[in-house]
Amino acid sequence: MICPKCNYKLSVESPSCPQCGIVFQKYFKYHPKLSDHGDFQTPAEAIPPRLTATSNELLTETQPSNPANLIGGLIIIAGLIIWSWQLIGPPIVANAAGNSFLHMVNLPFHEAGHIIFRPFGAFITSLGGTLGQLLMPSICMGVLLLKNRDPFAASVALWWIGENFLDIAPYMNDARSGTLPLLGGNFGHSAPYGFHDWQYLLTESGLLVYDHTLAKMVFAFGSFIMLLALAWSSLWLFKRYQQLKYSNTHNYY
Incomplete structure (x- = not known):
C-alpha cells in the first residue's frame, strides 16, 4: 500500500x-x-x-496531528474534568448544574421542546421540555461524529448530554416540594397545575412519591455519561499523542 x-x-x-x-x-x-x-x-x-468506517475508526479516528491541537485538547479536557467535579460533587438539592451558565444555554432548547411537541398532547408537551434539551446536544454529537468525523468534538457533545441530565435531576427532585423558582417568578407549590413539568408528569403517571428516587437515578446516569465522555476524549487524545510521537520519530530517522 x-x-x-x-x-x-x-x-x-x-x-x-x-x-x-x-x-x-x-x-x-x-x-x-x-x-x-x-x-x-x-x-x-x-x-x-x-x-x-468501522466503529473503532469512527470513535477514535485522528486527523494529522500537531502540537497545537494536542495542547488545545489537553486544555479542553482539563477544563471539563474540573467542571465535572464541580457539577457532580454537590448533592442534587444544591442544583449546581442549574446555577451554572450552561443552564441558560439549555433553557431555550427546553422551552423550544414544549413548542415542538405541543401537537402530541398535554403530557408530551410537558415532557417536550426535557426532550428538547436532550435532543439538541444529541443532534450535535451525531453531526460531529457521523458527518464531520470529529470524535473529540463529539465526545464534548456527549459530555453536554450528561450535563443536561444533571440539569434535569433537580427539577425532577422538586416535583413534590415545588420550591425551585420557575420562569416568570413562579414556584411549583403556588403555580397552576401543569406549570411545573415534573410535578405534572409524575402526578399524571402516578409516580410522584418516587420523585427523589427518580432524580437520583437521572443524576447518576448523567454523571456516568459525563465520565464516559471524558474517557472517550482522553482515549482520542492519547491516540493523537501516539500518532504525533510516531510521526516525529519516523521523520527523525
Missing part, C-alpha cells in the same frame, strides 16, 4: 499514513483515485467514508 500524498510504502493496510498523517478515506473523497484498470475515478465515484 502506497500513500498517494507522500509515496510512503506501508507494509500493512492502515486507515492513515504514518509518514504524513493523511486519512486515506478522506483523501480519496476529494481526490481522484486509480481504479483496478488504471483509470481515474472521480471523487464522487469513491466509496463514501461514512459508510465504510
Whole structure:
C-alpha cells in the first residue's frame, strides 16, 4: 500500500499514513483515485467514508496531528474534568448544574421542546421540555461524529448530554416540594397545575412519591455519561499523542 500524498510504502493496510498523517478515506473523497484498470475515478465515484468506517475508526479516528491541537485538547479536557467535579460533587438539592451558565444555554432548547411537541398532547408537551434539551446536544454529537468525523468534538457533545441530565435531576427532585423558582417568578407549590413539568408528569403517571428516587437515578446516569465522555476524549487524545510521537520519530530517522 502506497500513500498517494507522500509515496510512503506501508507494509500493512492502515486507515492513515504514518509518514504524513493523511486519512486515506478522506483523501480519496476529494481526490481522484486509480481504479483496478488504471483509470481515474472521480471523487464522487469513491466509496463514501461514512459508510465504510468501522466503529473503532469512527470513535477514535485522528486527523494529522500537531502540537497545537494536542495542547488545545489537553486544555479542553482539563477544563471539563474540573467542571465535572464541580457539577457532580454537590448533592442534587444544591442544583449546581442549574446555577451554572450552561443552564441558560439549555433553557431555550427546553422551552423550544414544549413548542415542538405541543401537537402530541398535554403530557408530551410537558415532557417536550426535557426532550428538547436532550435532543439538541444529541443532534450535535451525531453531526460531529457521523458527518464531520470529529470524535473529540463529539465526545464534548456527549459530555453536554450528561450535563443536561444533571440539569434535569433537580427539577425532577422538586416535583413534590415545588420550591425551585420557575420562569416568570413562579414556584411549583403556588403555580397552576401543569406549570411545573415534573410535578405534572409524575402526578399524571402516578409516580410522584418516587420523585427523589427518580432524580437520583437521572443524576447518576448523567454523571456516568459525563465520565464516559471524558474517557472517550482522553482515549482520542492519547491516540493523537501516539500518532504525533510516531510521526516525529519516523521523520527523525
